[in-house]
Amino acid sequence: MHARILTYVDEVARQGSIRAAAEKLNVAASAISRQIKSLEDQLGSPIFNRQPRSVTLTAAGEILLVHIRETLREMNRTRALIEDLKGLRRGEVTVALMSGLSGNIVPRVTMQFRKANPKVLIRLQLMTTPDEMIAAVADGTVDLAIGFDFPPRPNVRQLAVAVAPLGLVVSTSHPFAGRSSVRLSECFDYTFVVADSTTVIRPHLEQILAQSGEGPSDFIETNSIEVMRHVVMAGDSVTFLTPFDIETDAAAGKLAFVPVQDLARETQRLVLLGPERNPTALGSVLAEYFKAAMN
Structure with a gap:
């Protein structure tokens, strides 16, 4: 669905009125009404119950609104990442790593990233235990962590996994x-x-x-x-x-x-960790370099 109609439905649901939503969005009420009617025709179901001075969501409308708001949040996050990417030539990114990787995959990936982004400061922090590294990702101390055999934990997610024979x-x-x-x-x-x-x-x-x-x-x-x-x-x-x-x-x-x-x-799992939510733009870009190296 077009971003405009998503915004219209969201605002009408918030205001409880097409006219009030139109005033808030500085759009003609007839234009909003026309767009919503077109969407209802596509879905084959009404989104709003219409009263003389107000509207309320139908059951179908409530289901649709959950999807719309999730989509709008994701669009806003994506826009923010794209805006951040415009400034990728400067900034810093921090990676936690286990000592065994300090002379291997991490330096190789770091130099590949630096070649494309020479003014970005990369901080590499050696850490001893998986728990220490997971906590650093979860609380935002580091953008990424790479190491072996991380146990599952909340607030972090596995961005890439490579199984290595021992x-x-x-x-x-x-x-x-x-x-x-x-x-x-x-x-x-x-x-x-x-x-x-x-x-x-x-x-x-x-x-x-x-x-x-x-x-x-x-x-x-x-x-x-x-x-x-x-x-x-x-x-x-x-x-x-x-x-x-x-x-x-x-x-x-x-x-x-x-x-x-x-x-x-007998194997070990090499894992790249990132935050569950709100990754930084630089962290996301550097993660792609690690993913390519781990494949």
Whole structure:
């Protein structure tokens, strides 16, 4: 329906009178009456009960008015976003991220966005836990958050999800680097570099080891995915991460991802979060860059 008739119906319902609505909108009452009659003919049902000095909504009119007001609100929000987009060359946008993504998908997307919008300030904030990141999106501290395995929460919504397999990560000089796959039991002869209990990947590792009934004889523990990568690069130790975690290092020939036969079904969910309502224009545009990178 044309925006004009939506406005007419909304205002007549508010005023309870076609004449009063016409005065408020500075439109001829006959024009409003004609438009409403045309709409009623299209719908095959009256929208208003007409009395000599007033009108009231019919049952069909009440149903229609809910739709009209939702549409008008969405149109107003869209107009505001478009107006904001006109000023996209300046402003700032803030993204919360888990440390494992600081050297991979986030820098790549950031530079793509910056190339198109060089005067926009991008703030990247490392956060430790999913709960901290979800709260920051919900209260507007950040525009977006990207990380693994976010639990469902009110006031935020998932803008994009990519499922990533969990597998073995080794240096490219490691004996396993050229393998098409390995068994978990083969890995126990090497030092494990594992994430500690503050990280979202730790439950996956614990489940892996519990299912195997075995464990490494030697391990190094850290709360930093970046440290895990660098320790593995420095020797013949092994760790378990997703391809997203090692994207840049794999492209540079420093790390290799090797599927583990025992972990064929073990995955992590990379999730982009945004606010449930009223996203910023810059946040919405940057989200599209992340969505493209996650596909």
